Amino acid sequence: MLIGAKRGVEMDKPVERAPVAAATRDARRRLPPGERRQQIVDGAVAFFAEVGLEGNTRDLARRLGVTQSLIFRYFATKDDLIEAVYEQVYLERLSPDWPDRLTDRTTPLRDRLLDFYTQYSALIFQSEWMRIFMFSGLAGAALNRRYLQQLSGVLLKPLLAEVADAATRGPTPTMEDIWNLHGGIVYIGIRQHIYGMPCPDDPSEAIERAIDRFLCAFGVA
Numbered sequence: 001m002l003i004g005a006k007r008g009v010e011m012d013k014p015v016e017r018a019p020v021a022a023a024t025r026d027a028r029r030r031l032p033p034g035e036r037r038q039q040i041v042d043g044a045v046a047f048f049a050e051v052g053l054e055g056n057t058r059d060l061a062r063r064l065g066v067t068q069s070l071i072f073r074y075f076a077t078k079d080d081l082i083e084a085v086y087e088q089v090y091l092e093r094l095s096p097d098w099p100d101r102l103t104d105r106t107t108p109l110r111d112r113l114l115d116f117y118t119q120y121s122a123l124i125f126q127s128e129w130m131r132i133f134m135f136s137g138l139a140g141a142a143l144n145r146r147y148l149q150q151l152s153g154v155l156l157k158p159l160l161a162e163v164a165d166a167a168t169r170g171p172t173p174t175m176e177d178i179w180n181l182h183g184g185i186v187y188i189g190i191r192q193h194i195y196g197m198p199c200p201d202d203p204s205e206a207i208e209r210a211i212d213r214f215l216c217a218f219g220v221a
Contacts (some may be wrong), residue, residue, distance in 0.1 A: 037084075040066075040075070040081070044085050045088060046065070047060045047063055048085060048135065052135040053135050057078055057081070081141065094151075101115065102116055103162060113211045114208060118184055118207065121189065125193070131194070156178050156182060168219035177217075
C-alpha cells in the first residue's frame with residue numbers, strides 16, 4: 001500500500017508542473033529579434049532591480065523561462081546586458097530638450113526649475129530606477145557614476161551658470177549648492193522606494209518649496 005501510494009504521488013507531479021512547462025514553452029516561442037531582445041532587457045530591468053547587479057544570468061534566464069544561451073545570443077556578456085539596462089532605465093529618460101529649456105532665459109528661472117524637476121521626478125520616482133541606482137553604488141559599479149557625470153555635464157553645470165547669472169545676493173553659487181538642491185529632491189523618491197517611508201502622493205509641493213528656498217538664498221526672484 002505504501003509503495004502504491006508513493007507511485008500515485010509521483011504520477012501526480014507532472015500534472016502539477018504542467019502550467020510551469022506551458023509558461024516556459026510560451027516564453028520560448030519564436031519572436032522577432034527586436035521583440036526578443038526587448039523582452040530580455042525588460043526582464044533584466046525587473047530582475048536587477050529586485051536582486052541587484054550581482055544577480056546571475058542563469059537565474060535571469062530561469063525567471064524569463066528561456067535558456068541562458070538565448071540571452072547570450074543577444075548580449076555577448078553580462079556587462080553588455082547591464083549596459084542595455086542602463087540605457088533604458090537612465091539615458092532614455094533624459095529628455096534631449098531639457099538643456100535648451102533650462103537655459104532659455106525668455107522663461108523665468110523659477111519656472112524653468114519647476115518644469116524640469118516636475119518632469120524629472122515623475123521619471124525617476126520609480127522602484128526600478130531607485131533600486132538599480134542604489135545597488136550599482138553599493139556594488140561599486142560604474143553605472144551610477146557614469147549617470148551622475150552625464151547629468152552634471154549636460155544639465156547641472158548649465159543650471160549653475162543660470163543661477164549665478166540671476167543671483168543678486170548671498171554667496172556665489174557653487175556646484176555643491178546645485179547638488180544639494182538636486183539631492184534633496186531625489187531623496188523624496190529614495191525615502192519611498194528604498195526606505196519604504198511615507199511620502200506625499202504628489203511631490204510637487206515639496207519640490208516647489210525646495211526650489212523657492214534655494215532661489216531665495218541667492219536673491220533670485
